[in-house]
Amino acid sequence: MEAKIHLPDPSLIxxxxxxxxxxxxxxxxxKSIVINDPETIPEVQANVRTVPGIITQRGCSYAGCKGVxxxxxRDIVNITHGPIGCSFYSWLTRRNQTRPENPTxxxxxxxxxxxxxxxxxxxxxxxxxxxxxxxxxxxxxxxKAIAIFSTCPVGLIGDDVHAASREMKEKLxxxxxxxxxxxGYRGVSQSAGHHIANNGVFKHMVGNNNTPAEGxxxxxxLGEYNIGGDAFEIERLFEKCGITxxxxxxxxSTVGAIENSHMADLNVILCHxxxxxxxxxxxxxxxxxxxxVNFVGAExxxxxxxxxxxxxxxxxxxxxxxEVIAEEMPKVKAIVDEIRPRTEGKTAMLFVGGSRxxxxxxxxxxxxxxxxxxxxxFAHRDxxxxxxxxxxxxxxxxxxxxxxxxxxxxxxxYNPRKSEAELEELKAKxxxxxxxxxxxxxxxxxxxxxxxxxxxxxxxxxxxxKPDIFCAGIKEKYVxxxxxxxxxxxxxxxYGGPYTGFEGAVNFYKDxxxxxxxxVWKLIKAPWEKENxxxxxASYGA
Amino acid sequence: MTTAAPAxxxxxxxxxxxxxxxxxxxxxxxxxxxxxxxxxxxxxxxxATYIRRYLISHYKEPIDIASxxxxxxxxxxxxxxxxxxxxxNVTQQYRPEVIGIATTCLSETIGDDVPMILREYxxxxxxxxxxxxxxxxxxxxxSGTHIDGFHAAVLSAVRTLAEEGPKRNLVNIFPxxxxxxxxxxxxxxxxxxxxxxxxxxxxxQTLDGGPWAEYHRIPPGGTPTSAIATTGSAAxxxxxxxxLEAGKSAAGYLEAKFGVPRHHLPLPIGIKSSDxxxxxxxxxxxxxxxxxxxxxxxxxxxxxxxGHKYVFGQRAIxxxxxxxxxxxxxxxxxxxxxxxxxxxxxxxxxMKKRLLELVPxxxxxxxxxxxxxxxxxxxxxxxELQPDLLIGNSKGFAMSKRHQLPLIRIGFxxxxxxxxxxxxxxxxxxxxxxxxxxxxxxxxxxxxxSPIGYTYM
Numbered sequence: 001m002e003a004k005i006h007l008p009d010p011s012l013i014x015x016x017x018x019x020x021x022x023x024x025x026x027x028x029x030x031k032s033i034v035i036n037d038p039e040t041i042p043e044v045q046a047n048v049r050t051v052p053g054i055i056t057q058r059g060c061s062y063a064g065c066k067g068v069x070x071x072x073x074r075d076i077v078n079i080t081h082g083p084i085g086c087s088f089y090s091w092l093t094r095r096n097q098t099r100p101e102n103p104t105x106x107x108x109x110x111x112x113x114x115x116x117x118x119x120x121x122x123x124x125x126x127x128x129x130x131x132x133x134x135x136x137x138x139x140x141x142x143x144k145a146i147a148i149f150s151t152c153p154v155g156l157i158g159d160d161v162h163a164a165s166r167e168m169k170e171k172l173x174x175x176x177x178x179x180x181x182x183x184g185y186r187g188v189s190q191s192a193g194h195h196i197a198n199n200g201v202f203k204h205m206v207g208n209n210n211t212p213a214e215g216x217x218x219x220x221x222l223g224e225y226n227i228g229g230d231a232f233e234i235e236r237l238f239e240k241c242g243i244t245x246x247x248x249x250x251x252x253s254t255v256g257a258i259e260n261s262h263m264a265d266l267n268v269i270l271c272h273x274x275x276x277x278x279x280x281x282x283x284x285x286x287x288x289x290x291x292x293v294n295f296v297g298a299e300x301x302x303x304x305x306x307x308x309x310x311x312x313x314x315x316x317x318x319x320x321x322x323e324v325i326a327e328e329m330p331k332v333k334a335i336v337d338e339i340r341p342r343t344e345g346k347t348a349m350l351f352v353g354g355s356r357x358x359x360x361x362x363x364x365x366x367x368x369x370x371x372x373x374x375x376x377x378f379a380h381r382d383x384x385x386x387x388x389x390x391x392x393x394x395x396x397x398x399x400x401x402x403x404x405x406x407x408x409x410x411x412x413x414y415n416p417r418k419s420e421a422e423l424e425e426l427k428a429k430x431x432x433x434x435x436x437x438x439x440x441x442x443x444x445x446x447x448x449x450x451x452x453x454x455x456x457x458x459x460x461x462x463x464x465x466k467p468d469i470f471c472a473g474i475k476e477k478y479v480x481x482x483x484x485x486x487x488x489x490x491x492x493x494x495y496g497g498p499y500t501g502f503e504g505a506v507n508f509y510k511d512x513x514x515x516x517x518x519x520v521w522k523l524i525k526a527p528w529e530k531e532n533x534x535x536x537x538a539s540y541g542a
Numbered sequence: 543m544t545t546a547a548p549a550x551x552x553x554x555x556x557x558x559x560x561x562x563x564x565x566x567x568x569x570x571x572x573x574x575x576x577x578x579x580x581x582x583x584x585x586x587x588x589x590a591t592y593i594r595r596y597l598i599s600h601y602k603e604p605i606d607i608a609s610x611x612x613x614x615x616x617x618x619x620x621x622x623x624x625x626x627x628x629x630x631n632v633t634q635q636y637r638p639e640v641i642g643i644a645t646t647c648l649s650e651t652i653g654d655d656v657p658m659i660l661r662e663y664x665x666x667x668x669x670x671x672x673x674x675x676x677x678x679x680x681x682x683x684x685s686g687t688h689i690d691g692f693h694a695a696v697l698s699a700v701r702t703l704a705e706e707g708p709k710r711n712l713v714n715i716f717p718x719x720x721x722x723x724x725x726x727x728x729x730x731x732x733x734x735x736x737x738x739x740x741x742x743x744x745x746x747q748t749l750d751g752g753p754w755a756e757y758h759r760i761p762p763g764g765t766p767t768s769a770i771a772t773t774g775s776a777a778x779x780x781x782x783x784x785x786l787e788a789g790k791s792a793a794g795y796l797e798a799k800f801g802v803p804r805h806h807l808p809l810p811i812g813i814k815s816s817d818x819x820x821x822x823x824x825x826x827x828x829x830x831x832x833x834x835x836x837x838x839x840x841x842x843x844x845x846x847x848x849g850h851k852y853v854f855g856q857r858a859i860x861x862x863x864x865x866x867x868x869x870x871x872x873x874x875x876x877x878x879x880x881x882x883x884x885x886x887x888x889x890x891x892x893m894k895k896r897l898l899e900l901v902p903x904x905x906x907x908x909x910x911x912x913x914x915x916x917x918x919x920x921x922x923x924x925x926e927l928q929p930d931l932l933i934g935n936s937k938g939f940a941m942s943k944r945h946q947l948p949l950i951r952i953g954f955x956x957x958x959x960x961x962x963x964x965x966x967x968x969x970x971x972x973x974x975x976x977x978x979x980x981x982x983x984x985x986x987x988x989x990x991x992s993p994i995g996y997t998y999m
Contacts, residue, residue: 020635021631025631056609059591060592061588083683085566085567085589114556117647136555156617185616185648190588475595479604482604
């Protein structure tokens, strides 16, 4: 790909980013700031602890566990065990949508339960209050499941949320109660919480209901949290193609569906970072292969549907998928043709998530825009470099503290959906079966890849690159816009969306057009408009 | 004055849909109102991230909060090393004049002695040139609410910086947790009276500023440390906050330590409470109320007269911080609205007593006052009380939707409407704005419910 635009020399930029840091910090940060080469894929230091005082955009283990993975399931009552803040801050803040089948069906997503620990609970222990809270939630709703989430002080004062959960589960009889040790100080980011959540959901929910699922092409959708209605668009496409969605982990999901999910024949993974553990564990225990897909971007959606059809290997399904794509694409193309002349040649930066910084590049490509720098907030090396690096990832103290479940094949339910030979054949056709190539392979040579970008670094990057759009979250939004650059929130979508599938792609194109071509930016003089940064210019391309 | 038993609290053990936020959030907000200050949370990074994202959703401005990023080891062995390293890194990158340090439930649970760690840090860094001023507030999230953290940070700023000196023509003003627009209005009033003042904390610019023509590590604005130093020699402090006790307040400290009289007032919301505030300024400066505010007051009285027919007899549920709810209830009585329930997640034990001072016939009117409530409790009350209006922050939206009641958004957090940081609540101007919004909400309801498309309502 030949970049048509002049971009700064990445090595000078890297230098510029780290020269303000104390020597030790600079050395550490320089390993996380990498100049990409899609051919050789350099190593990126990722999933290492943020240095104290370097303001990070990362969250905590509790946020990953309760907020991300468990939050979107509508009929679990989630109780936060701790002081009030954590539950308040995770109360509907992720914009997960859900659609109960009937208006009277359980939906606790708008509720925020907390044990609201007080000083006496810290001193004398909070288990009694926790059990009362479980009882109160049960009396109020009679839910199918109650999940307990530990916040920082819980582990330290020695409250055993697991024992309390077991006791209450037994006492209540018809309610599945289980706990998560997701104290905020565990692990280096929300990523630890994802892993803890995967373990808990796998142990306490998956496999509880062995009723065979109906349908010919049955799959689970993993790592899709229905922010802004993303899952609804994917569900629409599955339905149109005749693909049965058994369970979603966990956008628009229910306890019942997750308990029955091991009856599906394929797991498709969107956000590899947050849910790959589940894919692996279900593969080992039940013989269900997983496959990486991406429903962000119209082309990517079409490709993903084709991959699913290829996996099931059914001529009828393949034909139907082609029909659906042929039906959906013209609407998308009409909009792209209209918008692209206004977005072509513009540049974007994406610093977000554990998969979004990768997936959203496809949408920008469809608009003719170049991603000049990207990075994740809480991903691991495999999300950057591909899963081939997994054996080489150094296990540090932080990762060791997160339990690795020992999973074995289920003596009764293990049933390999595809033989080894069939899987090899599918891989040869380009399907990412039990694998993920990572983000860097797709990115241009000499683009910058930065893990856990700090507040300071992102400001510097904007100054040096002058991108047309910056994608991140609410914490970055207003500082970036102060500098005259629009920021697209890719966690909350600026309260828009959906952005998946074909309809989502159209929404995104329109939103980006509105943002990068908005007259309001002409009123804001960007800092560089009075500076001369010619010295950093260099020719660029691969 | 009748003495009252404390307000009834919740019957539940747990909290469902809280009507309060946590202690360190308030401290971070207050620290944002000190010039060239970086707030710093001693605990897990998640606290800083959550609080940043939450504050930003209301103010729509960048808010950096540093953290000592506890890990499992730190949680077991103490956070001294992380805190020192964090302070060093913040100093190097942001070049702050002040670092505002607040604790979290984690560092409080393990019992980190932050003042001692700060002394060690100062000794360690002694030879490396001037250090930022460290202002420390203890804010364990397992006690109190965000308001306690806010006041703890303000008190700590004054305790750290205020100096003794010959009394001067200066008034301190501690407004509490009000909007940036309210702060700007207070400053305008003080300027109009022509009296030098120190307003703390002043986040009117840091949390509601313009685009940046140049890069700022720390957004411009805030109360300068040099100004905070002079609070010890002021002629008087005016401090808002009905339930704020002297022992926990900056003005209380200055009175005890430097003999600066503390003039303690409810937030000036409504005509009577605003009159008290303006009277205090008149007394202090020996000047009459500036004509512009006389005008505002006249217009407000005129508006009350013109709009009373819409709002009189309306029943409202009022919720939020105790210090906001109390003067709001008094204002609602002025305009004939009955606050059938005054609810707060806070639990000072003083709410009923303070409200009685402003609304002496409160009990005859059947006004319920309840502390330590959550939204599930409030909704239960709403089932019985059958209100016409809800008045409070965005968190009442689910209740408003379920009960099909209009919600008039005030205070914090407001993240489902645009411009929460620019809402006025205080003085004649703020009261005017509140009054107009309440009247218009009632008119809109009637208009929408009318079978005929009346444009005169």
